[in-house]
Amino acid sequence: MTVSSAVQIGYRLANEVNEGNPANNCVNGHPIFYVEGQAGELPGHIYSEAGMREFRISRMCEWCFDDMCIEEDDDFDLSEGEGLLY
């Protein structure tokens, strides 16, 4: 997926995410767009129904949300110890 195609598809749907709210940037300033998927691939990407609900509450796009969670998971993995698996 390229940035331009994602934006073209997603901007049409961004109004659904925003429900008429003219502010269509996430808290970190990413113009948001909606394209179904498994993970946030680009800044501003929202890819699930849960992500749309979350955006309405927190104004955080799923790309930012995933980025935050991945960092937390990394910390968790370090404290939990990879030695358990290897």
Ligand SMILES: [Zn+2]
């Ligand atoms: Zn964002």
